[in-house]
Amino acid sequence: MRSLLRLWPYVRPVRTRLFSAAGVAVLASAMGLLIPLVLKWLVDGPVARRDAGGIWLGGGLLLLLGLAEAGLFGLRRWLVARPLAQVEAAMRDALYRHLQRLPVSFHDRWPSGQLLSRGTTDLQLLRMFLAFPMTFLFVNGVTILVGFAILFGQRWTLGLVLLTPLVPLIVLCSVFEAKYSIAARRSQDQVGDLTTLVEESVLGIRIIKGFGRHRAQARAYTALTHELRGTELHKARLVAAIWGVITFLPETAIGAALVLGTVEVADGDLSAGTLVAFLSTALALRWPVESIGFLLAVSNESATAADRYFEVMDVAPADADDASVRAAARAPAPGAPAPDGLAFTGVEFRYPDAPPAAPPTLRGVDLHIRPGETMALVGATGSGKTTLTALVPRLYDATGGRITLDGRDIMTLPRDELRSLVAVAFEEPTLFSATAAENVLMGGEEAGEDGVLRALRTAQAQEFVAALPQAEHTQVGEQGLSLSGGQRQRLALARAVVGAPRFLVLDDPLSALDVHTEARVEAALREVLAGTTALIVAHRPSTVLLADRVALLSDGRITAVGTHQRLLRESAEYAHLMSGADLAEGGPGAEDPGRAAGPTGARAHRTEEETER
């Protein structure tokens, strides 16, 4: 329940409205409690005297009280609707912004459905809690206290009879709360799992259909829904039990008070009006008492929702560690950074969720890419190429050693600056639900329309984009037009080059292209690469040919660096990786060593020794 208190910072801005609404609800409840007192006056006065005028007056008064009660409850609802929508929106906003700032390693660990359900159902639950149970636990508490004061005022002996169930009720409610909160947590986690499964099924629909997995998927879905159904039924049984107890015990006490009160009226110890007032007050307290079971259940679910929400919000964002880093970055630099390219020194990396006994994914990586140089990174599958490239834009932080850009340690660079220096494109291109131009501009908004067209030309995407219904203003990505894998890759490549970054990191960016398109993209890329320091993961010799030098990564270590030709000669592993390709046995690179060594202008004519210096 303590987690519900943590909602205060979000509720604070709307506290005046919420407190006013609670005040209005207390007033409305008070109207309800006045009704029995008017009844008492009516029975003992005008009814006993057979005074028709008095009876009409009493009836009119009761009608007015009823109308005032209804009107005040309506006003309360109106008061809370807008501010609570605002609280929900602010919390959702904070969650979204926080998720954007959390490190990639967090997203590796957390299923997206769990995050989705926190941003949707959990927040709806919290809004409901603030709108209803929070106010009514308070309002009903006040109503019960005032009601009992009135009851004791009428006849304290009968009041004591009504109080008898209090102790067993408190004990039973606390047992219920403990059990219900476990069930509520389980159910909300199961909703998260279900959301993950639905999301995966929608995103992976081609694989599911292609492999005829729909039955297996449907079975998994049914199993999860059955589990959720079981938990929901368990919750319903718990609520039914507590509701039954909360209804049964007070009503038995009311019954006992009725019998005792009637005996007292018969004996002439109590006026009929007092008994009517006593019983109608007790009946007016039925809803506040009976609703406690329901209010506790919703409060419990809300506490679980708040726990789940803060579980994510409490994870330190990726740039939290940047405070000291920024201070270091602000320290006067010993002069403008000299262009020194991209250097890895003794870099080690281990995934946070890797088993403790497993060796690090990267170990003692030393690699220097000179300014303006293009380095291809080649290695067997699983050797750590993608991991190494992910360290440069700090998608993950190296667990040892250092990476420098023009001599500046990337850990001392503010993330914004780092990401404006480094552009990335991955093998699996992700496009967003936006126009083709907007997707490209994500790589550098200042590039403008001309920049987009230039980048599209470099990525050889201008033709297919021009053929789209609204050219570069066509919606692409998830909710837009479906593009082929190669088209998506080329748009992602355009996004990487649009900002003319100083450092370019490409993870096998041409893998989905046919050889002719690839050759055209490479020709255009060479111009871009001439002014950029680049690290390109390559599987195919044709991509390797874009590079000045090649680094061979095996088993998390750089084991050889040199030109394509030299590595072919000297490294059996490299030759093996490149074998089967036309280049290894007399392909174009072999025929034209200049092109293999670094085919951009003057660089194409450098000797092998010069390139390797």
Ligand SMILES: Nc1ncnc2c1ncn2[C@@H]1O[C@H](COP(=O)(O)OP(=O)(O)OP(=O)(O)O)[C@@H](O)[C@H]1O
């Ligand atoms: N998020 C992760 N958590 C834990 N281990 C990971 C994660 N991503 C990759 N790995 C492991 O790290 C190792 C290197 O993976 P990486 O993707 O860097 O290889 P790669 O050389 O790029 O392979 P490929 O050529 O197949 O793309 C693999 O053993 C992989 O299982």
